[in-house]
Amino acid sequence: MTDEEFSELLGLGQENATAQRRYDEQSAKAKAMRGVAPQGRMVGDYYVAPHPMQLIGELAKEFSGNRMRQQSENFGANLDASMGKQNALVLRALQRNRAGAVPPRSVGGMPAPAEGPMMKPAPFNPYAGD
Numbered sequence: 001m002t003d004e005e006f007s008e009l010l011g012l013g014q015e016n017a018t019a020q021r022r023y024d025e026q027s028a029k030a031k032a033m034r035g036v037a038p039q040g041r042m043v044g045d046y047y048v049a050p051h052p053m054q055l056i057g058e059l060a061k062e063f064s065g066n067r068m069r070q071q072s073e074n075f076g077a078n079l080d081a082s083m084g085k086q087n088a089l090v091l092r093a094l095q096r097n098r099a100g101a102v103p104p105r106s107v108g109g110m111p112a113p114a115e116g117p118m119m120k121p122a123p124f125n126p127y128a129g130d
Contacts (some may be wrong), residue, residue, distance in 0.1 A: 005093055010084040019079040026072035033065030 001117050038050040 001100055009086060009089055009093075012082060012089070016079060016082050016086065019075060019082060022048055023075040026068055030065050030068035030072055033061050033068060060097055096104060 038054040040047055040049045042048070
């Protein structure tokens with residue numbers, strides 16, 4: 001994987017994490033906004049209907065909740081597209097590396113792993129002298 005692809009992959013990962021948080025927050029807000037219509041109540045022996053302003057307020061909350069739900073669906077679609085782009089980038093890099101076009105790169109200051117069979121370290125014996 002080239003340095004440009006690696007940096008692009010890291011950037012997409014950050015964007016995806018941010019988009020996922022926004023999507024979760026927006027979905028939670030939309031769910032909270034959609035509620036139950038106000039109910040009347042009994043006062044003594046008489047039924048008192050809900051005030052008309054309560055009904056209007058619930059309609060406004062329902063409308064806002066539906067609008068937020070639509071926005072969260074848009075965030076979800078953008079997140080899916082970004083994750084697809086990230087996955088395609090990783091797949092291209094894996095296919096290229098499988099063909100042997102790009103040598104392994106060092107990560108975090110550590111040298112790239114050596115080619116060839118790996119040697120097992122000698123077992124640790126706490127009773128052996130130095």
